[in-house]
Amino acid sequence: MKILFEDKHIAVCLKPAGILSQNGNGNGTDMISLLNEHFEQSGEKAEAFPVHRLDRETAGIMVYAKSSKAAAALSKQIEQNTVKKHYYAVVKGSPEEKSGVLKDLLFRDKQKNKSYTVKRMRKGVREASLEYEVIGENGGFSLLDILLHTGRTHQIRVQFSSRKMPLYGDGRYGGGGGSLALFAHTLEFCHPVSGERLVFSDKPDMSAEPWNMF
Numbered sequence: 001m002k003i004l005f006e007d008k009h010i011a012v013c014l015k016p017a018g019i020l021s022q023n024g025n026g027n028g029t030d031m032i033s034l035l036n037e038h039f040e041q042s043g044e045k046a047e048a049f050p051v052h053r054l055d056r057e058t059a060g061i062m063v064y065a066k067s068s069k070a071a072a073a074l075s076k077q078i079e080q081n082t083v084k085k086h087y088y089a090v091v092k093g094s095p096e097e098k099s100g101v102l103k104d105l106l107f108r109d110k111q112k113n114k115s116y117t118v119k120r121m122r123k124g125v126r127e128a129s130l131e132y133e134v135i136g137e138n139g140g141f142s143l144l145d146i147l148l149h150t151g152r153t154h155q156i157r158v159q160f161s162s163r164k165m166p167l168y169g170d171g172r173y174g175g176g177g178g179s180l181a182l183f184a185h186t187l188e189f190c191h192p193v194s195g196e197r198l199v200f201s202d203k204p205d206m207s208a209e210p211w212n213m214f
Contacts, residue, residue, distance in 0.1 A: 157175075
């Protein structure tokens with residue numbers, strides 16, 4: 001875990017792939033536990049409050065509140081869609097348009113922990129939207145820069161897989177084995193106390209597959 005920014009209200013960190021973003025269980029195998037351990041070692045009486053999530057397989061930037069008041073303020077921004085989340089993804093193939101917006105209706109099967117695109121609205125179905133830009137192509141794969149408009153479970157993975165462009169390493173949605181090529185590279189939000197607009201960015205390990213193709 002890498003800390004990008006921290007004050008007495010929030011902690012912005014880089015979540016590694018394979019680590020749960022929520023569900024603290026006290027044994028250091030998730031971000032809540034890791035952050036609470038970090039606070040304790042720093043001599044700070046604080047507790048990590050999750051306000052958004054990343055899939056276990058997804059690495060990237062997250063913000064955690066250090067009080068219930070800060071958590072409420074950040075959660076309100078997320079509800080109002082003023083928090084901007086940008087991702088890099090490597091997909092098989094290439095979109096016909098080099099940039100665009102994808103809109104779908106997604107149904108999540110909680111028992112299978114899997115989401116599906118569907119044709120019409122019904123119970124359990126939610127709208128999903130994102131915009132993308134192709135920023136690299138090599139060997140039958142494309143590197144995309146993605147801005148989420150909505151934050152549905154497995155949204156990026158499902159929307160591209162349904163168009164026969166599964167993410168590299170996404171075995172759940174037809175992308176084969178290996179590490180999932182999805183990285184939350186930029187996070188923009190307003191500080192929950194000062195109101196200052198903050199922007200944090202980072203990159204995946206560009207020497208590792210499949211990022212090294214680009």
